[in-house]
Amino acid sequence: MRQNIFEKIDRGERLARDEIVALLNLADAAEREALYQKAYAIKRQRVGTTVYFRGIIEFSNYCVKDCFYCGIRKSNPHVERYQMTLDEIVNVALWAHQRQYGSIVLQSGERSDPAFADFIEQALLRIRDGSGGELGITLSLGEQSDETYQRWFDAGAHRYLLRIETSNPELYAKLHPADHSFERRRACLDSLRQIGYQVGTGVMIGLPFQTTEHLADDILFFQQQDIDMIGMGPYLPHHDTPLAAHVAAAPDFEERQLAAGLNMIAVARIVLQDVNIAATTALQALRHNGRELGLLAGANIIMPNLTDTQYRAAYQLYQNKPCLDENATMCQACLEGRIALIGETVGYGKRGDSPHFAARS
Ligand code: SAH
Numbered sequence: 238m239r240q241n242i243f244e245k246i247d248r249g250e251r252l253a254r255d256e257i258v259a260l261l262n263l264a265d266a267a268e269r270e271a272l273y274q275k276a277y278a279i280k281r282q283r284v285g286t287t288v289y290f291r292g293i294i295e296f297s298n299y300c301v302k303d304c305f306y307c308g309i310r311k312s313n314p315h316v317e318r319y320q321m322t323l324d325e326i327v328n329v330a331l332w333a334h335q336r337q338y339g340s341i342v343l344q345s346g347e348r349s350d351p352a353f354a355d356f357i358e359q360a361l362l363r364i365r366d367g368s369g370g371e372l373g374i375t376l377s378l379g380e381q382s383d384e385t386y387q388r389w390f391d392a393g394a395h396r397y398l399l400r401i402e403t404s405n406p407e408l409y410a411k412l413h414p415a416d417h418s419f420e421r422r423r424a425c426l427d428s429l430r431q432i433g434y435q436v437g438t439g440v441m442i443g444l445p446f447q448t449t450e451h452l453a454d455d456i457l458f459f460q461q462q463d464i465d466m467i468g469m470g471p472y473l474p475h476h477d478t479p480l481a482a483h484v485a486a487a488p489d490f491e492e493r494q495l496a497a498g499l500n501m502i503a504v505a506r507i508v509l510q511d512v513n514i515a516a517t518t519a520l521q522a523l524r525h526n527g528r529e530l531g532l533l534a535g536a537n538i539i540m541p542n543l544t545d546t547q548y549r550a551a552y553q554l555y556q557n558k559p560c561l562d563e564n565a566t567m568c569q570a571c572l573e574g575r576i577a578l579i580g581e582t583v584g585y586g587k588r589g590d591s592p593h594f595a596a597r598s
Pocket residue numbers: 306307308344345346347377378379380398399400402440441470471472473474475519554555
């Protein structure tokens with residue numbers, strides 16, 4: 238079956254759901270390598286081998302939500318809560334601009350109070366002014382009203398990352414309290430698109446209760462929703478969360494999560510072709526060179542951490558977050574070396590917008 242599917246990919250034919258499932262299930266090392274090479278060839282042809290940076294600023298861990306998997310959920314009393322000041326955020330963003338990072342991401346726990354909307358608007362306006370409008374700005378601030386999304390767009394944000402977490406409503410319900418709504422989250426993706434954002438979404442891979450069929454449906458969901466950017470990564474348990482109790486202990490847990498994450502990147506590249514796909518930090522948490530493996534499996538975006546080291550330990554969505562004590566300058570040097578080692582280059586000074594977005598607008 239595998240050979241037939243690979244030939245179908247070479248002919249540029251659309252894959253059926255059971256073929257996507259079969260690719261995601263590949264476990265043999267040589268077969269997986271062949272899958273990644275197919276995905277890499279498509280990446281080279283459709284988006285190129287320049288890696289674009291999105292420097293991520295995790296500016297606050299206050300959150301009003303209670304997702305069962307997340308270390309900074311509001312019911313976790315063991316987290317020291319912090320919020321960077323406006324000046325701190327703007328300074329880090331402009332540092333990134335000076336260092337030729339084409340784009341940044343502002344990420345935090347979710348808040349929807351008016352003071353928060355104002356705060357973000359102020360940050361966006363100052364970053365836009367300070368960078369002469371050059372710096373690409375992605376927001377990853379959860380579910381908001383249409384009005385808030387519009388205000389932030391008008392203030393200079395032009396991409397938004399809102400993971401659907403899973404495209405299966407029943408699985409979504411198992412991962413969240415009853416007042417967290419799958420439909421509402423899905424509707425947010427529509428609003429973002431309508432306002433004009435480049436829309437990013439994604440899922441966690443290897444969750445308790447999740448099947449390969451769920452993951453295949455996630456990729457088809459990205460396709461149906463005409464998504465521009467994908468940010469997805471392996472699920473990593475956090476001991477202070479309810480979901481961790483459902484993780485079956487296995488000596489090869491990390492290896493399996495890593496393989497599942499890489500297979501998912503490769504198949505997403507093959508099916509979605511010209512979207513931007515991030516090699517996320519969760520891959521690096523599983524293996525020191527996990528992000529490079531992600532690039533070799535079809536990803537083309539990396540999100541170097543710009544958060545000041547004094548805050549990093551308090552922003553742990555999952556355990557074993559890497560590089561807790563490395564500052565942004567060290568991260569940049571380390572990454573540049575790693576990317577050169579796999580024969581790719583960094584797109585310094587460029588935004589690296591999603592070619593898929595350019596094609597649809
Ligand atoms: N509060 C915002 C953004 C911060 S959370 C939001 O939820 O959209 C960003 C992402 O971290 C989430 O979308 C989720 O997919 C991921 N995440 C949370 N806990 C995780 C865990 N234990 N393992 C892997 N990813 C996790």
